[in-house]
Amino acid sequence: MINLPFIKSNNGSVKDGSTQQSIIELRDVQKSYTSAAGEFRALRGINLQINAGEFVSIIGKSGSGKSTLLNMVTGIDRPTAGEVLVNGTAVHKLDENQLAGWRGGSMGIIFQFFQLLPALSLMQNVILPMDLAGIYKPRERRERAEHLLEIVDLADQMHKLPSMVSGGQQQRAAMARALANDPPIIIADEPTGNLDSKTAATVFNLFNNLVEQGKTIVIVTHDSSLARRAHRTALITDGEIVNEYVAKALPTLTHEQLLAATHKVMPRQYEPGAMILTEGKDNDKFTLCQKA
Numbered sequence: 001m002i003n004l005p006f007i008k009s010n011n012g013s014v015k016d017g018s019t020q021q022s023i024i025e026l027r028d029v030q031k032s033y034t035s036a037a038g039e040f041r042a043l044r045g046i047n048l049q050i051n052a053g054e055f056v057s058i059i060g061k062s063g064s065g066k067s068t069l070l071n072m073v074t075g076i077d078r079p080t081a082g083e084v085l086v087n088g089t090a091v092h093k094l095d096e097n098q099l100a101g102w103r104g105g106s107m108g109i110i111f112q113f114f115q116l117l118p119a120l121s122l123m124q125n126v127i128l129p130m131d132l133a134g135i136y137k138p139r140e141r142r143e144r145a146e147h148l149l150e151i152v153d154l155a156d157q158m159h160k161l162p163s164m165v166s167g168g169q170q171q172r173a174a175m176a177r178a179l180a181n182d183p184p185i186i187i188a189d190e191p192t193g194n195l196d197s198k199t200a201a202t203v204f205n206l207f208n209n210l211v212e213q214g215k216t217i218v219i220v221t222h223d224s225s226l227a228r229r230a231h232r233t234a235l236i237t238d239g240e241i242v243n244e245y246v247a248k249a250l251p252t253l254t255h256e257q258l259l260a261a262t263h264k265v266m267p268r269q270y271e272p273g274a275m276i277l278t279e280g281k282d283n284d285k286f287t288l289c290q291k292a
Contacts, residue, residue, distance in 0.1 A: 022085075023185065023216050024050040024073055029082035031068055031239075042068040044239040046082070050218060052184070055211045057227035058220045060236040061255060066220040069236060070189050073218065074109055075099040087184060104133040108178025112190035114170045116162040122149060122173040123158040129180040148176040152206060168199035175206060186210060188219040192226060204229055249288050 031043040042065050050056050060066050071077035072084050075091045084091040087106060094102060103109075116125045126145040130136050136144060149158045152172035154165075162170050171191060178186055186207075192200035204226055207217050211231075221227050235242040237255040243262040250258065270276055277287060 021052050022049045023052040023087050024048070024218065025083075025085040026069075026072065027083040027085070029069075029072055029079045029084060031065075031072065031077070032080045042239050043072070043079070046072075046236075046239075046241055048234060048241055050216065052216055053211065053214055054232060055207060055217045055230040056219075056232050056234060057230035058218065058234045058236060059222070059224060059227045062222075064236045064255075065239040066236055067189055068239075070187055070218070070220055074107065074187055075103060104129065105135065105181050106183055107185040107187055108180070108183045110171070110174050110178050110186065110188035110191045112193045114162070114167075114174045116170055116173060116177070118162055121159050121161060122154060122165070122169075122176075125162070125173060126177045126180055129177060133181050135181050144180070145176070148179050149173070151179075152176045166199075168195050168202070171195060171199075171203060172206070175203070179210075184214075185216045185218070188217070190220055190222065192221060192223060200226060245288050245290060 026046050026048045029043055029046040030041070033040045033042060046065075046069060048069075058066050058069060068077065072079055073086060073091070075084075075094060079092055082092070089102060089106070091099070091102070116122070117128070120128065123142070123145050126148055127141050130141040130144065146155070146158065149155055152175055154169060154172055154176065157165050157169060157173075162173070165173070171194075175186075175191075178188075188207075192203055195203065200223065207219070208229070211217055217230075219227075219230070227233050232244065233247075234244065235247050235255065235258065237259040240259055240262070242255070242258045243265050246261050246265060247258050250261065253261065276289065
């Protein structure tokens with residue numbers, strides 16, 4: 001059995017980040033798919049909170065449920081059960097028309113394979129979301145697109161078609177497009193999966209700059225070294241989130257072992273000055289103490 005004590009402050013609040021404002025919250029989210037082979041459970045009771053201004057990476061093996069989790073947050077797919085709340089909106093309750101309108105102004109999405117329209121220039125690709133949302137006046141849209149492409153160091157490439165620039169430049173153009181309507185949240189699914197390590201590091205630096213400006217960033221990545229550059233890492237295994245404190249304390253365990261340990265966690269709260277451990281007692285338990 002694993003005890004996970006939380007130390008309360010003097011005013012009674014628990015210092016585990018739970019008092020901060022959550023901009024993304026998944027409550028007991030489950031997702032199942034039915035095929036000729038039977039039912040496949042992609043997500044198994046996911047509970048996850050992401051606070052405004054956080055940079056969170058989601059890692060896990062292929063097929064663990066990473067992309068499915070992002071699809072729940074973006075509304076691209078719907079949970080079989082559970083709730084998905086994003087910036088106060090119950091995403092799981094929106095119909096397709098409502099989702100399209102909500103998504104246009106609430107979040108920017110970056111895909112692994114860029115998804116730039118090949119017949120449009122980089123600038124036109126960035127302007128397109130603004131045209132669809134109708135948030136800015138026509139002249140402002142062009143000025144904003146130029147500004148965003150300058151931010152991602154593509155000012156001298158803005159009139160080129162996607163096929164005329166490198167993969168790294170296409171990904172940076174996709175980042176500019178995701179920022180077009182100034183969304184508070186950026187969601188990225190394997191944004192560096194097709195990039196070399198140097199270009200991937202450049203993209204991560206851009207993410208860090210956006211976080212410093214107040215954006216909330218959630219990425220799925222297979223690169224654990226890059227994932228560690230985020231504020232927080234969520235490890236998903238077999239459709240479940242591994243307890244982050246267990247993952248940090250026991251990094252040599254396999255993902256499956258970490259998940260098994262997560263199932264044995266018993267969170268406890270203690271007042272300041274309370275005795276957590278006593279010599280000779282609870283010798284069959286492993287205790288992790290969260291720093292207050």
